[in-house]
Amino acid sequence: MVKKCFFFFSFLFSLTFGQRVIFGDDMSNLPGSWTLGGTPGNYWTQKSNRWFSHSHSVKCTPYDNYNNSVDVWMMRSVNISGYNLGVLTFWVWQKTEGNDFCQCQYSTDGGTNWVTLWQRAGDYSSWQAITLTNLPNNANRIRFRFYSDGSGNDEGVYIDDVILYGVNRTTTRIFLENGNYFPEGWTLGGNYNWTKVTYRYKSSPNSVKCSPINGYGYYNNQDNWIDRYFSLTNYDYGLLQFWIYYDTQNPQDSLLIQYRSGGNWFTFATFSGYANWTNYSYNIPNTADGLRFRFISDGTTTYDGVYLDDITFDGVSTPWIDLTTLSIDSPPGLVEFNDTVSVSATVANFSPYVIGTPVYYRIGNFYNALRIVDPVQPYTTVSVNFPDWIVTQPPGTYLKRCSTAYYRDSIPNNNSLTGTVTVVGNFDVGTIQIISPTGTIDSGQTVNPSAKVKNFGEGTVDFNVKLTIGSYSNTQPVSQLAPNEERVINFDPWTAQSRGNITVKCSTQLTNDINPGNDKMEGSVFVRVLDVGTIAIISPTGTIDSGIIIPKAKVKNFGNTNVDFNAKFTIGSYSDVQPVTQLAPNEERIVNFSPWVGSRGNYTAQCSTELSGDMNSGNDKASGGFSVRVRDCGIVSFVIPYDNMPVGEYNPRVRFTNFGTEIANFTARIRIGDYVGNATINNL
Structure with missing residues (x-):
């Protein structure tokens, strides 16, 4: 009772x-x-x-x-x-x-x-x-x-x-269920009723079971529940505690424990399989107004079932507690590298209760100390000392933060206080070598820029290093560079596109560097353009007379460096190659080739430059057509005089033929003894 x-x-x-x-x-x-x-x-x-x-x-x-x-x-x-x-x-x-x-x-x-x-x-x-x-x-x-x-x-x-x-704390019992008077106070639902049983229990003589069977077993295809309704509006939260024994097919058959909030049911615990009597506790939000124990089984195998006993539900009220960090006392705003610095803060209890609380102090992401402060009397302040900080961090400014960490502070917004601390000291890094690119590279070539930096200072440091090549710029981080350490830094690839001399700069970017004079190094890289071409065929062109011809062509250096190369001239089966030496940038030069003997006909002359690594083969060749003419007129026969002709006065006549390729105009002369005669022949 x-x-x-x-x-x-x-x-x-x-x-x-x-x-x-x-x-x-x-x-x-x-x-x-x-x-x-x-x-x-x-x-x-x-x-x-x-x-x-x-x-x-x-x-x-x-x-x-x-x-x-x-x-x-x-x-x-x-x-x-x-x-x-x-x-x-x-x-x-x-x-x-x-x-x-x-x-x-x-x-x-x-x-x-x-x-x-x-x-x-x-x-x-x-x-x-x-x-x-x-x-x-x-x-x-x-x-x-x-x-x-x-x-x-x-x-x-x-x-x-x-x-x-x-x-x-203060707790108010909302209900206790031990099975003695079940189902009073509960709303039952589903296809089978939860039932008060004596077959199993945690505390004698009853428990509550998921099925009507007061013995081993439950039914297939069950879906049934018990609900309990309440109000938590006057409490911080609800505290649900119960004992449970379960023996079900896992995972097909299970118990769901849910609370209702805003008219919706939320599952916060699920039990399936087997466990002997075990006690569980759950916090229920004060927005909840109902609890439900719901059992679901499928249509296959059944086991013993789910039993609940000694279910208690309390409304919990917690005290009003306000702890705050009043001040960060140490370290100050500036600290020296390698110093050992005290770390301390002042916290206050603004509530009327004696409190114990953890307090955290964090500096950057490398120092995080915990101190337990207990007791803190009502309305008092306490100075909290943390382990010393040995300053081995790189130069720079770091966040410092002190926080009270009482698990249920009523005003959490004032728990923390933040500030900054700057590490200074003999920090000095610099660029000691530009490794790549240097010297001469070809236009269009892709290189991986790199440089070497060194820590001249006394502490291990983190910093950035920047490299520029003309309009190209890339920055890479350098981490944990030890004193006197040298390190090669690789940058993102660069493709040479501009021609000529390009300035290469590398600079370290360390906060509070005491010697900026060695931060930067400057060099240059020459981007070579190899490009020569034939700009004109000088000879032969147009129409020329048959005979010996000297082929000629004009070539030009479109690149930006002196070059040696060969030039080749062809006319039909004729081919000749001549060397061109030290042709300067933008220089034009006429190249003479070996003689060619021309005979009548139409021909194509072609000249091509042969420069190894030429970057623009489109301008290497030039060609043109020409014709070789033959000018040849001759006597075929004497018409008058002729052999054995009678004595008399005659007009000499001669038959001419044009053996050439062009219409001929010429003067002919005939001599017969003392006789000399001239004639003009046109359009033969």
Whole structure:
């Protein structure tokens, strides 16, 4: 009958508001208060390759990737008996296979039995904050457990900055369901009713089952639920806690736990498979006005079913807490390289409660320190000292930020304060060599520019280096260049397009460089253009007389450097090659070739330049047609006089023939003894 009283009355109990830090561990001293156990050789191990604060975290394995079939844990004792409950926060980085789990658990019996507060498998490969608000005040052990199945592995799980708070708060019991008077207060729905049973229970004599069968089993094709309605408008959130036993076909048959908000149902937990009685806790948003336990089965195999017991639902009110960072006290705005600098800030408690809180101080992305400040009295300030900062960072200005990290601060906007700190010192880098391009390269050629830089200063530095070639410009980062180190920097490819001498410049760009005089270096590259061509055939052209001809052509250097090459002249089967030496840029020159004997006919003359690597073959050749004429007229016969002709006076007559290729006009002379005669012949 005691359970009946809990069911019928809304039970209100209040505890003094307050929140203190029971312990905080940044994993810089493992194992410390932790006890390690599980699969030998695979224990949780301190690591420095990933961390959230203080340059250390703890990893689920000592190896780069965890092994298959391991089960390892790290456990410590806790005492929160003086508080209403515990709140556990931690940071986690996780990359695991889908069946390899990290769990956070607690025990109330010294570690004999464990209750899972949180578990997760999969890829969450960035640092995430986890807050677990439902650690009961009778818990005396907590642990982080990692286990893997027999196939597939990955990098693993890292844990950092584990903080346990003892918290006092006000809770109001909204309902308790232990099965004794079920279904009072519930709305039932679906094709089969949830039922009060005695077959299984966590606390005697009843529990609530997903089917009407008071014994082993449920039905195929079930879809049935129980709903409970309420209001959380006067609370910060609702706290749902229950015990569950389930034995179902996995994954076909499952229990969905949902809350209603804005008229829609949202699933926040799913159970399928088998588990003995286990306790679970969930926070429900204050926008919710209903809870639903819904069971679904398919049409194949059935097992025992789902049993619920000792379901409690409370409205939770938390105290108004306001912590803030008042000032960043150190480091100042300027620090010297290689100095050891103190790091401190002042935080304040603007609330009327004694508070314990973590405080983080971050500088750039290389310093992140955690301090637990406890207690902070109401309306007081506290100076917080962090580990010293040894300034080994490159010159430059870095963000500094101090933040209180109380998990439920009522005014989070004033938790953080930011500023900047500038690192100065004897920092000096410079360009010591332009490696490429230098000398002479051909137009159109693509080269990979490179230069050599050196750190003349006293600290390892990060900076940019810039290289220009005419209008080309490219900047590359240089990271972690140690003192006196020289390094070749490669730039994006450059294609030579402009001809002639082009200036090449390389310059380092280091903030606060004390010697800018050695930052820059300048050189040049000559972009060579190889281009010669035939611009005219001088001889033979047009119509020429037969006989010996001297072929001639004019060539020109269109490029920008003196060149040697051959020129070739052809006329039919005639071919001659002549060398051309030291033809200067833009120079034109007539080239004479070996004689050619022309006979009658039409011909084509061609001249071509033969320069190795010529970049413009289109202007190498020139050609033209010409004709060779023959001028040949002769006597075929004497008509008068002729042999044995009578004595008398005659007009001499001679027959001429034009043996040539052109119409002929000429004068003919005949002599007969003392006789001389002349005649003009036209258009023969």
